[in-house]
Amino acid sequence: MAHVGNGAGSLDDEDQFEDAFDRIPVASKMDLKTSLEECAIALNLVLNNKFSEALDLLKPWARESMYHALGYSSILVMQAAMTFEHKDIQAAMGTIKEALQTCQRFRKRNTVVESISSLVSKQADSLREEEMHAEICYAECLLQKATLTFVQDENMISFIKGGIKVRTSYQIYKECQHVLNMTQYVASNSDAFHQFEGGVKLGIGSFNLMLSLLPARILRLLEFIGFSGNRDFGLSQLREGAASHSLRSILCVLTLLLYHTYVTLILGAGEGDLVEAEALLEPYQEKFPNGSIILFYTARIALLKGNFEKAQLTFQQCIASQHEWKQIHHVCYWELMWAHCFQQEWLQAYRYADLLWRESRWSKAIYMYQKAAILSMMPEEDVKNTGENVGELFRQVEGLKQRLAGKSIPTEKFAVRKSRRYSCSTPVKLVVPALEMMYVWNGFTIVGKRADATEGLLITIEKAEEQLSNDPRPSEYHPDDQCLVQMLKGLCLKHLGRLLQAELCFTQVLSIEKRIRYDHYLVPYTLYELGLLYKQQGDVAKAIRHIENAKLNYKDYSMESRLHFRIHAALSNLKGSPVNTP
Template identity: 65%
Template sequence: METKDESLQQVNLDPPGENALSPKMDLESTLKECSSALELFLNNRFADSLALLKPRKSESMYHAMGYSSILVMQAGMTFDPKDMDAAMRSLGEALQTCQKCRKKTGIMETLTSLFYRQPVENLTEEEMHAELCYAEVLLQKASLTFLDESIISFIKGGMRIRNSYQIYKDCQALVNAKEDMEKQMRSHKHFTGGVNMGIGSFNLMLSLLPTRVIRMMEFLGFSGDREVGLSQLRDGAASGSLRSILSTLTLLMFHLYITVILGIGDGNLDEAEALLEPYAEKFPNGALMLFYTARIALLKGNFTYAQEKFLACIAAQEEWRQIHHLCYWELMWAYSFEQNWSEAYRYADLLSKESKWSQAVYVSQKAAILSMLPEEEVTKLGENVVDLYRQVDGLRLRIAGKSIPTEKFAAKKAQRYSSSNPVKLVVPALEMMYVWNGFNVVGKRPKLTESLLTTLENAEEQLREDPNPSEYHLDDQCVIQLLKGLCQRNLGRLVQAELCFNYVISSEKDIKHDNYLVPFTMFELGLLHKEKGDIETAITVMENAKTNYKDYSMESRLHFRIHAALNTMGSFSAKLPPSRTPA
């Protein structure tokens, strides 16, 4: 079997016109041409990649899957309803194309079960790949339901992907049963690599879910093991198959995003760097490679280098403006971490004007950043913070009837500006930084952490001297104490951090509006106890936060973080009953 490089020498990278189609391709030729389309994509030639795949997407399962995969990626980056609809239509067509290539069954077999899946015995090589492609397209279709973080969406998505999961398990059984698959199948590495990617993704995704959802998933036949998932994906990334890049991108997404937003920021940055290196060498100007290089630098605290690479990513291509928007988002945070609010505003402003992904979040973020600047500078920019906050609620999206948690949070914070006498938020940009787990990133730079602490202490002093405290006064004090505690903990001052956290928790009965503060603070206090080595107290406090608090802002996000934190504390957590009294 030729390598990708060898196949590129034989396959013309210029996509053919639709009238230039040769007779139906065999599986080997199909894999070669789809590898060529992948090379085009990684070289920023997105339209050419689609053009190469499009003519055969009604007859070739791999062309159909590749074509729909690109549209799904585009939809995930834009959140544009038109892109979402196009991706869903393409996925439906891809399922039909894959179905045509699957093993034919009788009508009685088809009606046997609501959760029908194909038998896997005695499949031809092409039929085996058809099973794999069918499962992969089903998984992608389900992924479009996972764009918000609510528990309900994960349950619905879980129901929809059961068939995909069972097919992947059947394909894995085939790999395990056929030890001489390499001799029997010329395309064995592509099949095995696809199984690695699918089984690995499922295990990793399921391992992230909170306990109550996992119990439901297990009842439906699912199981998830983080280490198994990582191992399978690593094998897939190293397989040299068509899907190696998908396994690599899944691992990068896990290490660089999922562990930060839905976890405790414990992604393996060294592994991410090693996984990315061969692709960065082969596609030095590839937008995805530049983007992930910059993201790794950001998470390591190398903000200047990250900014340079994000700008290089923007300059690398103009075809997909959505990638520019991803870079604007990251640049906004890179400058926010340095408290360079003028530059941070520049990218927040670009997002609010260009991106459709979440206008409520972008406008709220823009207003939050402007709130950190002197009023005269805001006036020079021609902006009005009050007007911006009053726009937020009307910009919210609903996906499958559900509000996006971060938009809901932003709208709730913006309510303070809706009255005729608006009450300013105290440190809104720093509070949003916490929502996205940015304090853990800044924590790698002690001087910048000290600078954040100074900003918080100044805000605290202003609150203390306020002659006319508002109804939000105590809530604002507690926001500051939570963020101060994070800075103190990151600087190794655990006693001071604990005092800050305990201030928030002791104020529980008097907090009027920010109902998220106490459970989130308890979680941070649990991490502090873990850092001190007191695992039993850490688990008790976190279980307390999980069990005794409901219906607060970003509840599901905290449950994901608690689940991730408890997993790092090993089997000991399973031996402790959940606490029923507040800490």
């Protein structure tokens, strides 16, 4: 059985794998070593866009081998999470239940979690390799089931059930780390042991990293039931896992890439380490030059660096690289839509928003709002040529919103509230709605990498500012619109290095706070941006004061949780202290 790439074997075995696509061996028995080898081949198939072949390889042993069960369910869960189709979610849920049963058969009768103290003190030496791996596989399967539980039903009971599964998984990882520490001297030369170690580092690293992102008020509650998180420790565990030659090294890499290219931007101030992201991706770009997942992250990094042209070309390559999973096309459409928005190429951006609306089930409300918002930025003649009615599109948004765990999704809720201006008997047009949504997704941080694009946005915003100033019959939304324009103008000026002018824009928003009637989110968000501006000027004390003002003195506004995530990241950085303790 051939070893593969970053899987069970060494890197030198990669060439063996490249010639093995057409002659994948069929195992006659399935011990732990063989299952790890086959799953390494399956993982390489996925990275080479051969999703069906990977499933065909894993399925025959999915009820006999814990790793085949985990691999098979992982692919189906990933597909279900991307399609959001009910039939895919149901199929994945059925598979994950079977995978849990398969893993359970290999677990010690008194599981690691149930009797860890006795295992560590008396039996750590004798704990069988299969039992160690069964714990890790079981924990991963539980996380997958929790993910599906969250999206399968929209009631609070499902949300609680998912939370319990997450907690059980977290406890298993913690105890496996304990076992790992106690048994390292016993089995440190075993390949199976290194695979177990890779699983622990992936789980412990991911949990610590993601928990460290949570605002203090949420984390205090989670710490009460046994959760804790440390960002630096989580990153170090994932980096060690990524540098290893275990089956899960690529999963550690993908987790770090997700953190640096998405999480830090949406839930932070955009402080992802793109140098590290590029270094992590480079070896895989050489091995899988046409792999859609690798191409996607290559394009995403180019976008974040402000190289919009390269990003657009690479996203197109990603789309052309495979046609089996249309869902990967959809995430590329989303990125291409924003790449064109950043350059104010509104017609091209509209076409991708329209493709998403027609093909993807992720969030019909957001896609409809994006279409309408982008069309609002275009000349009337161009809008007519599309055959769309902007007001009608906005009016459809509210009927498309979804619920998760019984609650509306915050970004959809925001889009619905903004769209209601078109439901009145006398509709009141939104001001630069596409730029407002760009801010919601922290897009100004990306545009700020390009002075030419930022100058272009500033010109558009100043035109809107002038129109508002010259409006002969200002509506009840007028103060809100003025504040939005001033905040966005301040952001452009900040990224252009015109810091004093940016400060004036932000303080102007704060000066008319009491006149705002609907968009109350603008004040705490402006305080946060003003805090970041003072940080840029080197006045840390002033920065902390303004950001804590936003945190402590405002509540019940749109996208409040998103701002609290960003505030948490900013204050942790400003105060120079670890996020939490492990």
